Amino acid sequence: xxxxxxxxxxxxxxxxxxxxxxxxxxxxxxxxxxxxxxxxxxxxxxxxxxxxxxxxxxxxxxxxxxxxxxxxxxxxxxxxxxxxxxxxxxxxxxxxxxxxxxxxxxxxxxxxxxxxxxxxxxxxxxxxxxxxxxxxxxxxxxxxxxxxxxxxxxxxxxxxxxxxxxxxxxxxxxxxxxxxxxxxxxxxxxxxxxxxxxxxxxxxxxxxxxxxxxxxxxxxxxxxxxxxxxxxxxxxxxxxxxxxxxxxxxxxxxxxx
Amino acid sequence: xxxxxxxxxxxxxxxxxxxxxxxxxxxxxxxxxxxxxxxxxxxxxxxxxxxxxxxxxxxxxxxxxxxxxxxxxxxxxxxxxxxxxxxxxxxxxxxxxxxxxxxxxxxxxxxxxxxxxxxxxxxxxxxxxxxxxxxxxxxxxxxxxxxxxxxxxxxx
Numbered sequence: 001x002x003x004x005x006x007x008x009x010x011x012x013x014x015x016x017x018x019x020x021x022x023x024x025x026x027x028x029x030x031x032x033x034x035x036x037x038x039x040x041x042x043x044x045x046x047x048x049x050x051x052x053x054x055x056x057x058x059x060x061x062x063x064x065x066x067x068x069x070x071x072x073x074x075x076x077x078x079x080x081x082x083x084x085x086x087x088x089x090x091x092x093x094x095x096x097x098x099x100x101x102x103x104x105x106x107x108x109x110x111x112x113x114x115x116x117x118x119x120x121x122x123x124x125x126x127x128x129x130x131x132x133x134x135x136x137x138x139x140x141x142x143x144x145x146x147x148x149x150x151x152x153x154x155x156x157x158x159x160x161x162x163x164x165x166x167x168x169x170x171x172x173x174x175x176x177x178x179x180x181x182x183x184x185x186x187x188x189x190x191x192x193x194x195x196x197x198x199x200x201x202x203x204x205x206x207x208x209x210x211x212x213x214x215x216x217x218x219x220x221x222x223x224x225x226x227x228x229x230x231x232x233x234x235x236x237x238x239x240x241x242x243x244x245x246x247x248x249x250x251x252x253x254x255x256x257x
Numbered sequence: 258x259x260x261x262x263x264x265x266x267x268x269x270x271x272x273x274x275x276x277x278x279x280x281x282x283x284x285x286x287x288x289x290x291x292x293x294x295x296x297x298x299x300x301x302x303x304x305x306x307x308x309x310x311x312x313x314x315x316x317x318x319x320x321x322x323x324x325x326x327x328x329x330x331x332x333x334x335x336x337x338x339x340x341x342x343x344x345x346x347x348x349x350x351x352x353x354x355x356x357x358x359x360x361x362x363x364x365x366x367x368x369x370x371x372x373x374x375x376x377x378x379x380x381x382x383x384x385x386x387x388x389x390x391x392x393x394x395x396x397x398x399x400x401x402x403x404x405x406x407x408x409x410x411x412x413x
Contacts (some may be wrong), residue, residue: 008409040392048379048380048381049381050380050382051377051381051382051385052375052377052379052380052382053370053371054370055344059315059343059344059348060312062315062347063313063314063348063350064311064314079311098366099369099370099371099373100370100373101366101369101370101373101390102373103375103376105410108339117376120332120376121282121377121378122379123375123376123378123379123380123381124380125376125377125378125380129281135297136297138296139296139297140296142289143315145288145290145299145300145301146300147300148291148293148300148304149293149295149297149298150292150293151291151292151293151298153287156304156305156308158300158301158304159300161300161301161304161306190308190311192313193308193311194306194308194309194310194312194313195313196307197309198309198313200317202315203314203315204343206315206317207315207341207343207344209339209341209344210339210381212381228325233325241259256370
Protein backbone atom coordinates (compact mmCIF):
# COMPACT_ATOMS: atom_id res chain seq x y z
CA UNK A 1 0.00 0.00 0.00
CA UNK A 2 1.30 3.43 -0.89
CA UNK A 3 1.80 5.97 1.86
CA UNK A 4 -0.75 8.29 0.18
CA UNK A 5 -3.44 5.54 0.18
CA UNK A 6 -2.66 4.62 3.74
CA UNK A 7 -3.14 8.21 4.92
CA UNK A 8 -6.32 8.57 2.87
CA UNK A 9 -7.84 5.35 4.21
CA UNK A 10 -6.79 6.20 7.75
CA UNK A 11 -8.45 9.62 7.50
CA UNK A 12 -11.67 8.13 6.13
CA UNK A 13 -11.70 5.42 8.82
CA UNK A 14 -11.08 7.82 11.70
CA UNK A 15 -13.71 10.32 10.57
CA UNK A 16 -16.21 7.51 9.93
CA UNK A 17 -15.54 5.96 13.33
CA UNK A 18 -15.91 9.28 15.16
CA UNK A 19 -19.28 9.96 13.50
CA UNK A 20 -20.67 6.59 14.47
CA UNK A 21 -19.39 7.00 18.02
CA UNK A 22 -21.18 10.34 18.24
CA UNK A 23 -24.38 8.77 16.97
CA UNK A 24 -24.17 5.99 19.53
CA UNK A 25 -23.63 8.31 22.49
CA UNK A 26 -26.60 8.21 24.88
CA UNK A 27 -28.37 11.45 25.68
CA UNK A 28 -27.85 12.64 29.20
CA UNK A 29 -31.20 13.81 30.66
CA UNK A 30 -29.46 16.68 32.44
CA UNK A 31 -28.18 17.96 29.08
CA UNK A 32 -31.70 17.78 27.67
CA UNK A 33 -32.98 19.69 30.68
CA UNK A 34 -30.37 22.39 30.24
CA UNK A 35 -31.39 22.73 26.60
CA UNK A 36 -34.99 23.50 27.61
CA UNK A 37 -35.84 26.84 29.15
CA UNK A 38 -36.04 26.19 32.86
CA UNK A 39 -39.40 26.03 34.53
CA UNK A 40 -40.26 26.12 38.21
CA UNK A 41 -43.88 26.73 39.12
CA UNK A 42 -44.48 29.13 41.97
CA UNK A 43 -47.54 30.79 43.44
CA UNK A 44 -48.16 34.29 44.72
CA UNK A 45 -50.95 35.21 47.13
CA UNK A 46 -51.75 38.86 47.76
CA UNK A 47 -53.66 38.81 51.05
CA UNK A 48 -54.60 42.50 50.71
CA UNK A 49 -56.72 41.64 47.67
CA UNK A 50 -58.52 38.65 49.15
CA UNK A 51 -62.10 39.46 50.16
CA UNK A 52 -63.02 35.97 51.36
CA UNK A 53 -65.60 35.23 48.65
CA UNK A 54 -64.44 31.61 48.45
CA UNK A 55 -64.92 31.33 44.69
CA UNK A 56 -61.44 29.82 44.52
CA UNK A 57 -62.42 26.99 46.87
CA UNK A 58 -65.55 26.22 44.90
CA UNK A 59 -63.71 26.33 41.56
CA UNK A 60 -60.97 24.06 42.91
CA UNK A 61 -63.45 21.50 44.16
CA UNK A 62 -65.38 21.42 40.88
CA UNK A 63 -62.25 21.37 38.73
CA UNK A 64 -60.57 18.58 40.66
CA UNK A 65 -63.61 16.42 41.50
CA UNK A 66 -63.46 16.88 45.26
CA UNK A 67 -66.99 16.27 46.61
CA UNK A 68 -68.43 19.70 47.48
CA UNK A 69 -69.99 18.72 50.79
CA UNK A 70 -67.13 16.48 51.98
CA UNK A 71 -65.15 18.08 54.78
CA UNK A 72 -61.90 18.09 52.79
CA UNK A 73 -60.53 20.62 50.36
CA UNK A 74 -57.32 21.24 48.40
CA UNK A 75 -57.42 24.96 49.07
CA UNK A 76 -59.17 27.05 51.68
CA UNK A 77 -59.40 30.60 52.98
CA UNK A 78 -58.83 31.56 56.60
CA UNK A 79 -60.25 34.63 58.32
CA UNK A 80 -58.10 36.32 60.94
CA UNK A 81 -59.53 38.90 63.30
CA UNK A 82 -57.02 40.52 65.65
CA UNK A 83 -58.48 42.57 68.47
CA UNK A 84 -57.02 45.70 69.98
CA UNK A 85 -56.12 43.57 73.03
CA UNK A 86 -53.99 41.36 70.79
CA UNK A 87 -56.30 38.33 70.76
CA UNK A 88 -56.29 36.36 67.51
CA UNK A 89 -59.60 34.84 66.45
CA UNK A 90 -59.65 32.81 63.26
CA UNK A 91 -61.94 30.44 61.41
CA UNK A 92 -62.52 28.85 58.03
CA UNK A 93 -66.12 27.63 57.79
CA UNK A 94 -66.15 24.63 55.40
CA UNK A 95 -62.80 25.93 54.10
CA UNK A 96 -64.72 29.03 52.90
CA UNK A 97 -66.47 26.97 50.22
CA UNK A 98 -69.42 29.36 50.51
CA UNK A 99 -67.35 32.39 51.46
CA UNK A 100 -67.65 34.43 54.62
CA UNK A 101 -71.14 35.83 55.00
CA UNK A 102 -71.46 36.19 58.76
CA UNK A 103 -69.71 38.19 61.45
CA UNK A 104 -69.89 35.14 63.71
CA UNK A 105 -66.52 33.41 63.93
CA UNK A 106 -66.62 29.65 64.40
CA UNK A 107 -64.57 28.70 67.49
CA UNK A 108 -65.36 24.97 67.38
CA UNK A 109 -66.27 23.65 70.83
CA UNK A 110 -66.48 27.11 72.38
CA UNK A 111 -69.20 28.04 69.91
CA UNK A 112 -69.60 31.10 67.71
CA UNK A 113 -67.89 34.30 68.66
CA UNK A 114 -68.59 37.80 67.47
CA UNK A 115 -65.99 40.52 67.79
CA UNK A 116 -67.43 44.06 67.88
CA UNK A 117 -66.24 46.27 65.04
CA UNK A 118 -64.78 48.78 67.53
CA UNK A 119 -62.66 46.01 69.06
CA UNK A 120 -61.04 44.99 65.77
CA UNK A 121 -57.50 46.20 65.12
CA UNK A 122 -56.85 44.07 62.05
CA UNK A 123 -58.96 41.67 60.06
CA UNK A 124 -58.03 39.94 56.84
CA UNK A 125 -58.26 36.74 54.83
CA UNK A 126 -55.46 34.32 53.97
CA UNK A 127 -55.90 31.76 51.18
CA UNK A 128 -54.00 28.52 51.73
CA UNK A 129 -52.96 25.77 49.36
CA UNK A 130 -50.14 23.27 48.89
CA UNK A 131 -46.77 25.06 49.02
CA UNK A 132 -45.14 22.68 46.53
CA UNK A 133 -42.02 22.89 48.67
CA UNK A 134 -38.53 22.56 47.25
CA UNK A 135 -37.72 19.92 49.87
CA UNK A 136 -41.18 18.45 50.53
CA UNK A 137 -41.50 16.55 53.80
CA UNK A 138 -44.51 14.63 52.46
CA UNK A 139 -42.50 13.15 49.59
CA UNK A 140 -39.65 12.05 51.80
CA UNK A 141 -41.91 9.98 54.05
CA UNK A 142 -43.76 8.11 51.27
CA UNK A 143 -42.72 4.47 51.62
CA UNK A 144 -43.78 3.36 48.12
CA UNK A 145 -42.77 6.20 45.79
CA UNK A 146 -46.36 7.25 45.18
CA UNK A 147 -45.86 10.93 45.86
CA UNK A 148 -43.09 12.76 44.11
CA UNK A 149 -41.87 16.03 42.71
CA UNK A 150 -41.74 16.71 39.00
CA UNK A 151 -38.78 18.52 37.50
CA UNK A 152 -40.88 21.69 37.21
CA UNK A 153 -41.45 21.63 40.94
CA UNK A 154 -45.01 20.39 41.43
CA UNK A 155 -45.64 17.72 44.04
CA UNK A 156 -48.07 15.09 42.78
CA UNK A 157 -49.62 11.85 44.01
CA UNK A 158 -49.70 8.71 41.84
CA UNK A 159 -53.22 7.45 42.50
CA UNK A 160 -52.43 3.98 41.14
CA UNK A 161 -49.42 3.62 43.39
CA UNK A 162 -50.64 5.17 46.67
CA UNK A 163 -51.43 2.59 49.33
CA UNK A 164 -53.25 5.09 51.56
CA UNK A 165 -50.98 4.71 54.58
CA UNK A 166 -51.36 8.40 55.47
CA UNK A 167 -47.72 9.11 56.33
CA UNK A 168 -47.66 12.08 53.94
CA UNK A 169 -50.84 13.50 55.48
CA UNK A 170 -49.10 13.44 58.86
CA UNK A 171 -45.79 14.60 57.40
CA UNK A 172 -47.02 17.82 55.80
CA UNK A 173 -46.40 20.74 58.21
CA UNK A 174 -49.12 22.78 56.47
CA UNK A 175 -51.93 20.24 56.68
CA UNK A 176 -52.71 20.52 52.98
CA UNK A 177 -53.05 16.78 52.42
CA UNK A 178 -56.12 14.69 53.09
CA UNK A 179 -57.60 11.32 52.33
CA UNK A 180 -59.73 11.49 49.18
CA UNK A 181 -63.20 10.23 50.13
CA UNK A 182 -63.91 8.76 46.68
CA UNK A 183 -60.52 7.73 45.30
CA UNK A 184 -59.34 6.41 48.68
CA UNK A 185 -55.81 7.75 48.23
CA UNK A 186 -53.89 10.72 49.61
CA UNK A 187 -54.85 13.89 47.77
CA UNK A 188 -53.61 17.45 47.54
CA UNK A 189 -53.40 20.53 45.36
CA UNK A 190 -51.61 19.83 42.06
CA UNK A 191 -51.32 23.51 41.03
CA UNK A 192 -53.91 22.29 38.48
CA UNK A 193 -51.08 20.49 36.69
CA UNK A 194 -53.44 19.54 33.86
CA UNK A 195 -54.26 23.19 33.24
CA UNK A 196 -50.88 24.90 33.69
CA UNK A 197 -49.06 22.22 31.66
CA UNK A 198 -51.43 22.91 28.77
CA UNK A 199 -51.05 26.67 28.83
CA UNK A 200 -53.94 27.45 31.20
CA UNK A 201 -54.32 29.07 34.57
CA UNK A 202 -55.10 27.28 37.82
CA UNK A 203 -58.84 27.03 38.52
CA UNK A 204 -58.50 29.02 41.77
CA UNK A 205 -56.47 31.86 40.26
CA UNK A 206 -58.83 32.08 37.31
CA UNK A 207 -61.89 32.20 39.55
CA UNK A 208 -60.49 34.98 41.74
CA UNK A 209 -62.08 38.27 40.68
CA UNK A 210 -59.53 40.31 42.62
CA UNK A 211 -56.22 38.85 41.43
CA UNK A 212 -55.31 37.65 44.90
CA UNK A 213 -53.91 34.43 43.46
CA UNK A 214 -51.36 34.08 40.69
CA UNK A 215 -49.29 31.22 39.31
CA UNK A 216 -46.07 31.75 37.43
CA UNK A 217 -42.66 30.51 36.44
CA UNK A 218 -40.10 31.48 39.08
CA UNK A 219 -37.22 30.90 36.62
CA UNK A 220 -38.50 33.47 34.14
CA UNK A 221 -37.29 36.96 35.15
CA UNK A 222 -40.12 38.57 33.15
CA UNK A 223 -42.86 36.57 34.84
CA UNK A 224 -45.04 38.77 37.09
CA UNK A 225 -44.87 36.22 39.94
CA UNK A 226 -41.09 35.89 39.71
CA UNK A 227 -40.78 39.68 39.62
CA UNK A 228 -42.95 40.10 42.69
CA UNK A 229 -41.05 37.41 44.60
CA UNK A 230 -37.79 39.10 43.68
CA UNK A 231 -38.71 42.76 44.19
CA UNK A 232 -41.42 42.82 46.82
CA UNK A 233 -41.58 41.94 50.48
CA UNK A 234 -43.00 38.45 50.42
CA UNK A 235 -43.21 35.85 53.13
CA UNK A 236 -43.69 32.11 53.28
CA UNK A 237 -45.47 29.94 55.81
CA UNK A 238 -43.50 28.09 58.50
CA UNK A 239 -40.07 28.84 57.12
CA UNK A 240 -38.50 27.21 60.19
CA UNK A 241 -39.45 23.72 58.96
CA UNK A 242 -36.86 23.99 56.19
CA UNK A 243 -39.29 22.78 53.54
CA UNK A 244 -38.63 25.81 51.30
CA UNK A 245 -42.24 26.56 50.38
CA UNK A 246 -42.88 27.98 46.91
CA UNK A 247 -46.15 29.74 47.68
CA UNK A 248 -45.30 33.34 48.50
CA UNK A 249 -47.52 35.72 50.41
CA UNK A 250 -47.70 39.50 50.21
CA UNK A 251 -48.95 40.95 53.48
CA UNK A 252 -48.29 37.99 55.75
CA UNK A 253 -48.70 38.60 59.48
CA UNK A 254 -46.90 36.78 62.26
CA UNK A 255 -50.32 35.69 63.55
CA UNK A 256 -50.84 33.58 60.44
CA UNK A 257 -49.76 30.01 61.04
CA UNK B 258 -23.50 -28.01 56.52
CA UNK B 259 -26.27 -30.21 57.81
CA UNK B 260 -29.76 -30.62 56.40
CA UNK B 261 -31.51 -28.64 59.11
CA UNK B 262 -29.49 -25.58 58.10
CA UNK B 263 -29.90 -26.03 54.35
CA UNK B 264 -33.61 -26.67 54.28
CA UNK B 265 -34.80 -23.35 55.80
CA UNK B 266 -32.01 -21.52 53.97
CA UNK B 267 -33.25 -22.88 50.65
CA UNK B 268 -36.78 -21.84 51.52
CA UNK B 269 -35.58 -18.30 52.25
CA UNK B 270 -33.50 -18.15 49.06
CA UNK B 271 -36.50 -19.46 47.10
CA UNK B 272 -38.74 -16.80 48.62
CA UNK B 273 -36.28 -14.05 47.78
CA UNK B 274 -36.07 -15.27 44.17
CA UNK B 275 -39.86 -15.43 43.91
CA UNK B 276 -40.15 -11.87 45.26
CA UNK B 277 -37.47 -10.58 42.89
CA UNK B 278 -39.12 -12.26 39.90
CA UNK B 279 -42.56 -10.96 40.90
CA UNK B 280 -41.08 -7.49 41.32
CA UNK B 281 -39.66 -7.63 37.80
CA UNK B 282 -43.15 -8.10 36.40
CA UNK B 283 -45.02 -5.85 38.85
CA UNK B 284 -42.88 -2.71 38.89
CA UNK B 285 -43.31 -0.70 35.68
CA UNK B 286 -40.22 0.04 33.61
CA UNK B 287 -40.45 3.79 34.02
CA UNK B 288 -40.42 3.54 37.82
CA UNK B 289 -37.32 4.94 39.44
CA UNK B 290 -35.43 7.98 40.66
CA UNK B 291 -36.15 10.68 38.07
CA UNK B 292 -34.97 14.28 37.72
CA UNK B 293 -35.36 15.15 41.39
CA UNK B 294 -33.30 12.18 42.58
CA UNK B 295 -34.12 9.31 44.89
CA UNK B 296 -35.43 11.35 47.84
CA UNK B 297 -37.93 13.54 46.00
CA UNK B 298 -38.24 12.06 42.53
CA UNK B 299 -38.74 8.30 43.08
CA UNK B 300 -41.89 7.60 41.08
CA UNK B 301 -43.60 6.19 38.01
CA UNK B 302 -42.75 8.66 35.25
CA UNK B 303 -45.90 8.07 33.20
CA UNK B 304 -48.02 9.35 36.09
CA UNK B 305 -46.94 12.90 35.21
CA UNK B 306 -48.63 12.49 31.82
CA UNK B 307 -51.70 11.00 33.48
CA UNK B 308 -52.06 14.16 35.56
CA UNK B 309 -51.53 16.34 32.49
CA UNK B 310 -54.38 14.50 30.79
CA UNK B 311 -56.81 15.09 33.68
CA UNK B 312 -59.95 16.64 32.16
CA UNK B 313 -60.40 20.37 32.76
CA UNK B 314 -63.86 21.60 33.73
CA UNK B 315 -63.46 25.37 33.63
CA UNK B 316 -62.82 27.17 30.35
CA UNK B 317 -62.42 30.92 30.78
CA UNK B 318 -64.36 34.12 30.11
CA UNK B 319 -62.71 34.50 26.71
CA UNK B 320 -64.16 31.12 25.73
CA UNK B 321 -67.61 32.43 26.71
CA UNK B 322 -67.21 35.65 24.73
CA UNK B 323 -66.53 33.56 21.62
CA UNK B 324 -70.33 33.21 21.24
CA UNK B 325 -71.94 35.38 23.94
CA UNK B 326 -70.01 38.55 23.12
CA UNK B 327 -73.14 40.71 23.63
CA UNK B 328 -73.37 39.51 27.24
CA UNK B 329 -69.67 39.76 28.01
CA UNK B 330 -69.58 43.32 26.62
CA UNK B 331 -72.47 44.30 28.86
CA UNK B 332 -70.72 42.67 31.82
CA UNK B 333 -67.31 44.17 31.12
CA UNK B 334 -68.78 47.66 30.91
CA UNK B 335 -69.98 47.37 34.53
CA UNK B 336 -68.18 46.88 37.82
CA UNK B 337 -68.96 43.18 37.89
CA UNK B 338 -66.77 42.77 34.79
CA UNK B 339 -63.99 41.57 37.07
CA UNK B 340 -65.97 38.45 37.94
CA UNK B 341 -65.32 35.49 35.61
CA UNK B 342 -68.49 34.23 33.87
CA UNK B 343 -68.14 30.73 35.26
CA UNK B 344 -68.24 31.88 38.89
CA UNK B 345 -72.01 32.35 38.58
CA UNK B 346 -72.86 30.40 35.41
CA UNK B 347 -70.96 27.28 36.49
CA UNK B 348 -68.06 25.48 34.88
CA UNK B 349 -68.46 25.31 31.11
CA UNK B 350 -67.07 21.78 30.59
CA UNK B 351 -67.68 21.16 26.86
CA UNK B 352 -70.60 23.56 26.56
CA UNK B 353 -72.40 23.98 24.13
CA UNK B 354 -72.03 20.26 23.27
CA UNK B 355 -72.02 18.81 26.76
CA UNK B 356 -73.78 20.21 28.76
CA UNK B 357 -76.09 22.01 26.36
CA UNK B 358 -77.26 24.38 29.09
CA UNK B 359 -75.45 25.66 32.16
CA UNK B 360 -77.13 26.04 35.53
CA UNK B 361 -76.86 29.63 36.70
CA UNK B 362 -76.49 30.28 40.41
CA UNK B 363 -78.81 33.26 41.06
CA UNK B 364 -79.00 32.71 44.80
CA UNK B 365 -78.76 35.39 47.45
CA UNK B 366 -75.97 33.39 49.09
CA UNK B 367 -73.82 33.80 45.99
CA UNK B 368 -74.06 37.61 46.15
CA UNK B 369 -73.44 37.59 49.90
CA UNK B 370 -70.05 35.94 49.36
CA UNK B 371 -68.77 39.44 48.65
CA UNK B 372 -71.59 41.78 49.67
CA UNK B 373 -72.34 40.64 53.20
CA UNK B 374 -70.92 43.48 55.25
CA UNK B 375 -67.96 42.50 57.42
CA UNK B 376 -65.56 44.89 59.11
CA UNK B 377 -62.22 43.77 57.65
CA UNK B 378 -59.97 46.85 57.87
CA UNK B 379 -56.85 45.18 56.44
CA UNK B 380 -58.60 43.52 53.52
CA UNK B 381 -60.11 44.51 50.19
CA UNK B 382 -63.44 43.37 51.61
CA UNK B 383 -63.90 46.82 53.17
CA UNK B 384 -63.90 48.48 49.73
CA UNK B 385 -66.88 46.44 48.50
CA UNK B 386 -70.39 47.81 49.10
CA UNK B 387 -71.86 45.56 51.76
CA UNK B 388 -75.27 44.98 53.29
CA UNK B 389 -76.42 43.33 56.48
CA UNK B 390 -78.24 40.30 55.06
CA UNK B 391 -80.69 40.22 57.97
CA UNK B 392 -81.81 43.81 57.40
CA UNK B 393 -81.45 44.33 53.65
CA UNK B 394 -84.67 42.92 52.12
CA UNK B 395 -84.39 39.62 53.97
CA UNK B 396 -86.14 36.79 52.16
CA UNK B 397 -85.96 38.42 48.73
CA UNK B 398 -83.56 37.26 46.02
CA UNK B 399 -81.04 39.95 45.04
CA UNK B 400 -81.80 39.44 41.34
CA UNK B 401 -85.41 40.54 41.89
CA UNK B 402 -84.15 44.15 42.05
CA UNK B 403 -80.56 44.06 40.79
CA UNK B 404 -79.25 43.07 37.38
CA UNK B 405 -76.36 40.73 38.20
CA UNK B 406 -74.30 41.94 35.23
CA UNK B 407 -74.73 45.60 36.21
CA UNK B 408 -76.12 45.75 39.75
CA UNK B 409 -76.22 49.54 40.11
CA UNK B 410 -79.89 50.53 40.56
CA UNK B 411 -79.29 54.04 39.19
CA UNK B 412 -78.06 52.69 35.87
CA UNK B 413 -81.00 50.36 35.33
